[in-house]
Amino acid sequence: MTMNESVLALDPARVEALSPLGFRLVAMNEDTDAGGLGQDGRDLRRVAEYQFGAGAGAALFPEDEDYEVKRSSSGRPSQVIADEPRSSSPDSTPSGQDADGGRLITLGVDGRFTLGIEGGRRLAELEHPSNRVVVGDESEPFVRDGSNTFAKFVTEADPDIRSGDEVLVVHHDGSLLAVGRAELSADAMLDFDAGMAVKVRDGAGEPDGE
Structure with missing residues (x-):
């Protein structure tokens, strides 16, 4: 399934809001500087707002922080890792895939995020009971x-x-x-x-x- 087909397979009531963003995600590889993420940052924040609600973009990707961005072979962001994780404790080790605790999100081919524990910590700052x-x-x-x-x-x-x-x-x-x-x-x-x-x-x- 292509990126465009994946977007169209989403809830029809929400496709219009996401589809322009979905098409843009394929080519997010500008090397600019806006909050450590450049054009990627603006687009990633929009995905977060769509998927998790108001305030999620700023919660996941504050503009005053630095990030490591892993990319696919096409240059598209595939994973975003916080340089300075907000770990609950220096001795606290997440279980599962996030042994380093710094992964914010992984970006799927459908344009949606899967969360790491660090991303979860940041979204937990949003108003209860969101997500x-x-x-x-x-x-x-x-x-x-x-x-x-x-x-x-x-x-x-x-x-x-x-x-x-x-x-x-x-x-x-x-x-x-x-x-x-x-x-x-x-x-x-x-x-x-x-x-x-x-x-x-x-x-x-x-x-x-x-």
Whole structure:
């Protein structure tokens, strides 16, 4: 599937907002300087706003920070890594794919982001319950360690979450536990007593002081 076909396969109500951006993403390789990301930064912030809501662009990619941008063979950004991760603790090691803890996002061929733990930390600054799935004490240590999140343990969820969305899994005290892909809609997470709610990609690791 081509980039253009992927964009057209998205929710028709949202295609118009994304499609000009999707076409531009293929050629984002200007070597300019605007917040350490150049033209890439402006476009990446627009994707973040589309996917995660108002304020997500500035939260993920502040203009006063530096970034490492990994690119595909065509020059298109494929991954953005923070030079100075906001790790919860110098001794805290995320589980899963993000052993270094600095990955903000990976950009898929469909123009959407998959989150790293560092990206999750930054999105957790947005107003509750944006992009969040909330669990309690029973799940907390397992999800931190990278285990999937099951519907029976979900106590709250952003009502806008749909199956396939990138989400944050948080404790009811607000602390980030993991990032991953929703396997159910928000309503289904709260209604079902069985089944996977979130396929966790990366757990946040142990909290400060542990």
